[in-house]
Amino acid sequence: MTDSFVQLSLTPILIGVLASCACALPGNFLVLRRQSLMGDAISHVAFPGIVAAFLLTGTLAAWPMLIGAAGAAIVAVGLIELIRRLGNIDPGAAMGVVFTTMFAAGVLLLEQTGARNVHLDVEHALYGNLESLIWLKGTSWAALTDPEALAALPPQLGRLALVLLAVAAFTAAFWKELLIGTFDPTFAASVGARPGLVSAGLVVTVAVAAVAAFDAVGSIIVIAMFICPAASARMMTDRMGPQIGWSLVFAALAAVMGFVLAAYGPLWLGGRHSLSAAGMIAAVSGAILAGAALCGPRRKGTRAAA
Amino acid sequence: MDGFLSALLLQAGYNTALVTVGSALLGASAGAIGGFVLLRKRSLVSDAISHATLPGLALAFIAMAALGGDGRWLPGLMIGAALSAALGLLALDWLASRTRLPEDAAIGAVLSVFFGAGVVLMTVIQTLPMGRQAGIAGYLLGSTAGMLRSEAEIIALTSALVGLAIFVLRRPFTLVCFDPEYALVRGVNIRAADLAMMALLLAVTVIGLKVAGLVLIVALTIIPPVAARFWTDRPGAMVVIAAALGAAAAWLGAVLSSLARGLPTGALIVLIAFALFLASLLLSPRRGLVAKALQRHRFRGLVQERQGLLALARGAPIYDGATLRRLKARGHVGAEGATTPKGRAAAEAAMRDEARWSLYRRLHPDESVSTPGGLRPLAEILPADIIGELDSRLAVRGVQP
Amino acid sequence: MNAPVLMAEAGRRLGADHPESPLAIAGLTVAYGGKPVVVSVDLVTPPGAMLAVIGPNGAGKSTLLKAALGIVPRVSGEVTAFGQPLREARRRIAYVPQRASVDWEFPATVLDVVMMGLYREIGLLRFAGKRHRERAAECLRRVGMQDFADRQIGQLSGGQQQRVFLARALAQGAGLYVMDEPFAGVDAATERAIVEVLKDLNRAGRTILCVHHDLSTVKDYFTHVLIMNVRRIADGPVAAAFTPENLQAAYGGRLAPAQIGGIAAE
Numbered sequence: 001m002t003d004s005f006v007q008l009s010l011t012p013i014l015i016g017v018l019a020s021c022a023c024a025l026p027g028n029f030l031v032l033r034r035q036s037l038m039g040d041a042i043s044h045v046a047f048p049g050i051v052a053a054f055l056l057t058g059t060l061a062a063w064p065m066l067i068g069a070a071g072a073a074i075v076a077v078g079l080i081e082l083i084r085r086l087g088n089i090d091p092g093a094a095m096g097v098v099f100t101t102m103f104a105a106g107v108l109l110l111e112q113t114g115a116r117n118v119h120l121d122v123e124h125a126l127y128g129n130l131e132s133l134i135w136l137k138g139t140s141w142a143a144l145t146d147p148e149a150l151a152a153l154p155p156q157l158g159r160l161a162l163v164l165l166a167v168a169a170f171t172a173a174f175w176k177e178l179l180i181g182t183f184d185p186t187f188a189a190s191v192g193a194r195p196g197l198v199s200a201g202l203v204v205t206v207a208v209a210a211v212a213a214f215d216a217v218g219s220i221i222v223i224a225m226f227i228c229p230a231a232s233a234r235m236m237t238d239r240m241g242p243q244i245g246w247s248l249v250f251a252a253l254a255a256v257m258g259f260v261l262a263a264y265g266p267l268w269l270g271g272r273h274s275l276s277a278a279g280m281i282a283a284v285s286g287a288i289l290a291g292a293a294l295c296g297p298r299r300k301g302t303r304a305a306a
Numbered sequence: 307m308d309g310f311l312s313a314l315l316l317q318a319g320y321n322t323a324l325v326t327v328g329s330a331l332l333g334a335s336a337g338a339i340g341g342f343v344l345l346r347k348r349s350l351v352s353d354a355i356s357h358a359t360l361p362g363l364a365l366a367f368i369a370m371a372a373l374g375g376d377g378r379w380l381p382g383l384m385i386g387a388a389l390s391a392a393l394g395l396l397a398l399d400w401l402a403s404r405t406r407l408p409e410d411a412a413i414g415a416v417l418s419v420f421f422g423a424g425v426v427l428m429t430v431i432q433t434l435p436m437g438r439q440a441g442i443a444g445y446l447l448g449s450t451a452g453m454l455r456s457e458a459e460i461i462a463l464t465s466a467l468v469g470l471a472i473f474v475l476r477r478p479f480t481l482v483c484f485d486p487e488y489a490l491v492r493g494v495n496i497r498a499a500d501l502a503m504m505a506l507l508l509a510v511t512v513i514g515l516k517v518a519g520l521v522l523i524v525a526l527t528i529i530p531p532v533a534a535r536f537w538t539d540r541p542g543a544m545v546v547i548a549a550a551l552g553a554a555a556a557w558l559g560a561v562l563s564s565l566a567r568g569l570p571t572g573a574l575i576v577l578i579a580f581a582l583f584l585a586s587l588l589l590s591p592r593r594g595l596v597a598k599a600l601q602r603h604r605f606r607g608l609v610q611e612r613q614g615l616l617a618l619a620r621g622a623p624i625y626d627g628a629t630l631r632r633l634k635a636r637g638h639v640g641a642e643g644a645t646t647p648k649g650r651a652a653a654e655a656a657m658r659d660e661a662r663w664s665l666y667r668r669l670h671p672d673e674s675v676s677t678p679g680g681l682r683p684l685a686e687i688l689p690a691d692i693i694g695e696l697d698s699r700l701a702v703r704g705v706q707p
Numbered sequence: 708m709n710a711p712v713l714m715a716e717a718g719r720r721l722g723a724d725h726p727e728s729p730l731a732i733a734g735l736t737v738a739y740g741g742k743p744v745v746v747s748v749d750l751v752t753p754p755g756a757m758l759a760v761i762g763p764n765g766a767g768k769s770t771l772l773k774a775a776l777g778i779v780p781r782v783s784g785e786v787t788a789f790g791q792p793l794r795e796a797r798r799r800i801a802y803v804p805q806r807a808s809v810d811w812e813f814p815a816t817v818l819d820v821v822m823m824g825l826y827r828e829i830g831l832l833r834f835a836g837k838r839h840r841e842r843a844a845e846c847l848r849r850v851g852m853q854d855f856a857d858r859q860i861g862q863l864s865g866g867q868q869q870r871v872f873l874a875r876a877l878a879q880g881a882g883l884y885v886m887d888e889p890f891a892g893v894d895a896a897t898e899r900a901i902v903e904v905l906k907d908l909n910r911a912g913r914t915i916l917c918v919h920h921d922l923s924t925v926k927d928y929f930t931h932v933l934i935m936n937v938r939r940i941a942d943g944p945v946a947a948a949f950t951p952e953n954l955q956a957a958y959g960g961r962l963a964p965a966q967i968g969g970i971a972a973e
Binding site for chain 1: 344347348349350352353357400401404405406407408410411412413414415417418419420421422423424425426428429430432433443446447521522524525528529531532535536568569570572573574576577580583587593595598
């Protein structure tokens, strides 16, 4: 059991936790800025971005995919802003127009070019496949000190660690700007805190996190990773620092519990097959949100206090 | 091309025709209800609804298969989908009204969590002996290929019923969207109207799952209304235009996808709807890009010219480079920066208009607020007899016209 | 109008003409969606003035100030502050937005918000130190909110929230204070407290610009006034510009003549 744990479960759990935290961090700002659905839009357009990158480069290598998805995210955000301003249209509707169209374009491209045959398919893009990110050479805990086995770790692990680091660095470096620009953009503009630049930076961060997590959990469940931990943390505290802390705890908890329930839950119940780990992570983070919304000390905010 | 024409004109067999008509009815209903939802600024609620159908679809499939039936029976799947979407809607409403969470975060949370639960249930189906998920994978992206006649009939019929309900409820919907407080005074039950609106949105979403798929059905309720918004400011007209655009996109999409394999219906419908949107965005004479760019250019020119002329008349300096260039281009100012005779006349005219306008504003303060005076020559805005009256009053006061 | 209509020499600079004015505006025009909201407004704020911008609802008062500070885009017009382009003078201007423009549920304490006023002082990529916290606490004391430093901002009353905004502006240590309806929806005690702080600032040589709604207090609070309704109607010292005729021109039938007679300068 322990041997197969290292081989089959350790890396998916770590990847889940890293992805969850990398998304939860910018998710805090998305929720506070009433831009939760920006995460929704960006994660949907990662799919056409990846299809386009595949058609252009002809490979399924990681970097072209990441760049394609990030490029699609930036195009999408630009289009949303354009449509919102030009048409004087509600931002939610503008997002709906853009991400559905780009997703549809991705589906059509995929079907028409036969990319479907080479391990790019819509279901995978929607669900992710966390349980496939196993560590074949990790045959025992001893492998953790074996350089040869370490070299065979799934590349997603290192990539996500790097992305989490970058996201954390961005948040720390521009903490003041993020705070001022989120709380009071007009004031931010008047003191030269560049709220426009900061929100563009946030969008790029969200795109990078979404794309890195996309591999593991697919484009829709990633939305749960952006929103649920931050939303749950909103119910717990009225301070920004502790809110970030709570959101990271919830994110890690959902990732670990989700994977364990999906992988071992059915076995405990006498079944033989495991369930979708990504789906279970989303379900667990939903359960955490429900718990926080029912009993969190600050669930009602100042509405009840006033 | 012949195939396209015959399919377009419903000549390609009874089944294809039925599917096409059903899709168009669905598109019309989705566009109409989406129009009201857009005016209520709740467009992305439909995104939560559609994703929240997945666990219901999966559970209905499991239940029907466990009872020994066919897991893919459409009415059963639709009922399951509707129930779980309703649950998602309730959760959304509860989060947004009973906690501090804003509605957009609640939408995102509901759509992703329900979808995640649905994905888990899909893997449960895979492990069951009686069937693979092949039966419901089509609901992700929608497919009209190989649709049964009975299924097409159900879709056409229910879409028509939803369209009828929207037609019956159009007045309370319009009132609630336009001015909820006024609607309340008029005796419209806002909560009931909102509930009915959401119920119809849910119905359209569930009916459309088979055609457009749960990721893309939301487009049918958003893109046509947004496109329609460019053509009119009246809610009634907007809803009608949205319904027409939705029907056209769905009709064309269904026809095109029937022509060849590998053309997913949902994706085609969305792309056609987007093309209609793009045309509206560019070409609408009221709010289109082209019209707006022209309008902005003209407005800027008017402002600069009037400001510059007034500055000339007052002998005040002109700080704005663009204004100066404009005056030079119009021949009001010579190359060396001195006012030309033409410019002098125009400046005096502008000054005269300014005096008239400020008098008019004093005499008729309330009309003048809504009249865009002070930029164009006054003769374009006010009738000649009023200008004459203004001039005679100005003369009495000793102000030189 | 018989004076020779001659072009004043081209290429003159607004800042050079009014090097002392904390905020000089020339020919400012703003439009939303093709509809003019502010048309060709000029204003030269005298240094040390306490100036009220008044006019009916929809007169473009807030928009004028936001456009002057570069927060909303303008169609045309020039703006300088202290004789410099806006970019260079930004640190000398403190802007106080309308209270309703932010989400008071935001997870921040009163002190956190006041610290935002120290943004420029702290600088890019640096964190606030003890010195900054003391400065912020001092500004809270000046508005009488020192006991609330650790409260979450949503738990304050409207008047207290407005005082926090004022404390944040004080923290900026600016020479010009631009305030968007500082007295909207606050209780009488807060209004008095805010006016006292503003008058202190003004006595110390700071210039203050307020969008203001209550015509009955203009004479007591302010030294100068700009009366506008989309366009400038009049500006100058209260005694000269705040006349029944100018108010009638701005508000039209919306003010009864008796009302105007009671409040306007004689």
